[in-house]
Amino acid sequence: METERTFLEYLRHISENLSPLDFLLIYDNLGKFFEGALVTLQLTILALFLGGLLAIPMAIARAYRKPGWSQAIWGYTYAFRGTPLLVQTYLFYFGLGQFEAVRNSFLWGPVLSDPWWCVLIAFTLNTAAYTTEFLKGAIETTPEGEVEASKACGMSPFTRMRLVVLPSAFRRALPAYSNEVIFTLHGSVIASTVTLQDLLGVGRWLNGRYYLAYEGFITAMVFYMGIVFLISIAFRMAEKRYLRHLRPHEADPSAQANATI
Amino acid sequence: MTFKKTFLAVAAAAMTLAGSTAVAEALRVGVEGAYAPFSKKEADGTLSGFDIDMAYALCQKLERECVLVEQEWDGMIPALIANKYDAIVASMSITEDRKKKVGFSEKYYHTPSRFIARDDASFEMTREGTSGVKIGVLRGTTLQCYVEKHFPEADIKLYNTQEDVFADLTAGRLDLQLNNTLGALEGFLNTPQGKGFSFYGEDLDDPACLGEGVGIAVRKGDPLAAELSAAIEEIRADGTYKTINDKYFPVDIYGN
Numbered sequence: 001m002e003t004e005r006t007f008l009e010y011l012r013h014i015s016e017n018l019s020p021l022d023f024l025l026i027y028d029n030l031g032k033f034f035e036g037a038l039v040t041l042q043l044t045i046l047a048l049f050l051g052g053l054l055a056i057p058m059a060i061a062r063a064y065r066k067p068g069w070s071q072a073i074w075g076y077t078y079a080f081r082g083t084p085l086l087v088q089t090y091l092f093y094f095g096l097g098q099f100e101a102v103r104n105s106f107l108w109g110p111v112l113s114d115p116w117w118c119v120l121i122a123f124t125l126n127t128a129a130y131t132t133e134f135l136k137g138a139i140e141t142t143p144e145g146e147v148e149a150s151k152a153c154g155m156s157p158f159t160r161m162r163l164v165v166l167p168s169a170f171r172r173a174l175p176a177y178s179n180e181v182i183f184t185l186h187g188s189v190i191a192s193t194v195t196l197q198d199l200l201g202v203g204r205w206l207n208g209r210y211y212l213a214y215e216g217f218i219t220a221m222v223f224y225m226g227i228v229f230l231i232s233i234a235f236r237m238a239e240k241r242y243l244r245h246l247r248p249h250e251a252d253p254s255a256q257a258n259a260t261i
Numbered sequence: 262m263t264f265k266k267t268f269l270a271v272a273a274a275a276m277t278l279a280g281s282t283a284v285a286e287a288l289r290v291g292v293e294g295a296y297a298p299f300s301k302k303e304a305d306g307t308l309s310g311f312d313i314d315m316a317y318a319l320c321q322k323l324e325r326e327c328v329l330v331e332q333e334w335d336g337m338i339p340a341l342i343a344n345k346y347d348a349i350v351a352s353m354s355i356t357e358d359r360k361k362k363v364g365f366s367e368k369y370y371h372t373p374s375r376f377i378a379r380d381d382a383s384f385e386m387t388r389e390g391t392s393g394v395k396i397g398v399l400r401g402t403t404l405q406c407y408v409e410k411h412f413p414e415a416d417i418k419l420y421n422t423q424e425d426v427f428a429d430l431t432a433g434r435l436d437l438q439l440n441n442t443l444g445a446l447e448g449f450l451n452t453p454q455g456k457g458f459s460f461y462g463e464d465l466d467d468p469a470c471l472g473e474g475v476g477i478a479v480r481k482g483d484p485l486a487a488e489l490s491a492a493i494e495e496i497r498a499d500g501t502y503k504t505i506n507d508k509y510f511p512v513d514i515y516g517n
Contacts, residue, residue: 249510
């Protein structure tokens with residue numbers, strides 16, 4: 001109790017005398033920032049998960065040039081990768097809401113009238129487009145030998161895809177995917193423009209409520225940095241595990257011992 | 262070589278220009294642009310509206326050139342403090358909270374605020390009655406202060422521009438929205454978009470949140486505040502104010 005009070009007094013002292021930032025105000029609203037972080041993480045993780053699920057069949061269709069499908073999917077990825085996420089979100093949120101027919105449809109009440117769903121749909125379609133393209137590239141670069149070997153073992157095309165091509169493609173796509181995850185997190189700030197209280201939304205709320213310039217943004221920034229830091233650690237660990245075969249071989253001490261004998 | 266010459270010529274021209282403006286320095290005025298009829302953007306990108314005309318009229322009285330700087334609402338005060346412009350003419354209410362950050366001229370208009378809802382809407386306007394009711398307001402306004410204070414259990418949605426609030430009200434994403442009555446009338450209710458909507462409840466009353474009229478914000482301690490107050494009085498007296506007022510409103514919005 002004693003330490004807490006002195007800590008707060010210390011914060012007040014800094015805020016009032018030493019710093020242009022009001023740390024006390026940030027401290028008082030920290031709970032709101034954690035709630036905002038939860039919304040940000042929820043949207044990012046769900047969009048990545050659903051987008052990833054959508055991307056797998058689309059990437060396969062693109063890589064194997066399924067007639068008709070491949071062109072249609074290319075058109076979709078081109079449209080979503082060639083336009084800003086902000087515009088896509090506005091289209092789903094403000095654009096669809098303009099139409100009487102959409103507002104009267106069964107989807108309006110539970111889904112499209114809710115900013116959370118509009119944002120999730122836009123984010124999912126956006127990340128699915130990017131993931132499709134680099135996963136397609138990874139599938140196309142599957143070493144010929146792996147495919148031949150699996151054919152020689154008598155694997156059906158489905159088993160081959162499941163056991164050989166996709167796992168191998170996922171590994172090659174892993175470094176590119178870490179970028180996609182971070183981009184999706186950064187893109188999620190767009191949620192705040194359609195009234196959601198995500199991390200940036202809370203930052204803007206704080207700034208708006210107390211007419212501040214920096215406090216809300218800087219606090220949100222620190223939170224984003226923390227999340228990105230955790231993501232990069234997770235990917236570094238995943239790469240260590242799944243891309244072990246690409247690392248330079250470490251000298252095996254026992255082999256060295258044998259060699260000297 | 263020719264490039265260098267041109268560059269030097271342009272630089273010299275810029276310097277003389279900078280030198281000449283230093284004599285009667287232009288007044289940089291922060292305005293918004295999505296708050297019809299006070300400020301809005303025409304199709305060709307120019308700004309118009311009551312606030313815009315007011316800014317030009319006041320500059321003229323101060324005998325300074327007017328440079329309008331557009332700024333989204335929630336960054337209005339921070340940008341003033343950061344010296345992006347010298348004064349805010351953007352329907353900003355004078356409140357105690359804001360006075361902690363900036364200085365104000367005397368008011369240049371004062372109109373009440375009121376809720377808007379669908380014609381057939383019915384809410385009990387109490388803390389409990391509005392629990393879960395979706396209320397939309399512009400972020401960083403006196404109205405945000407008001408709804409968060411009086412209806413904390415409502416589902417309060419904050420918007421970047423007033424136009425977005427109206428868009429969501431017509432789309433049915435909001436049950437209620439809160440706005441300056443004149444802005445609501447001219448910018449929404451009297452337009453085709455506002456069909457089927459009307460004012461809900463009485464004019465709001467809470468000076469602590471809503472302030473004591475709309476003034477021009479300047480940096481704290483800037484003597485410009487007094488000059489602007491004098492200029493407002495002058496345009497009230499010489500009829501300029503009335504001309505501008507009548508262009509947009511059927512009644513005098515100066516208030517008592």
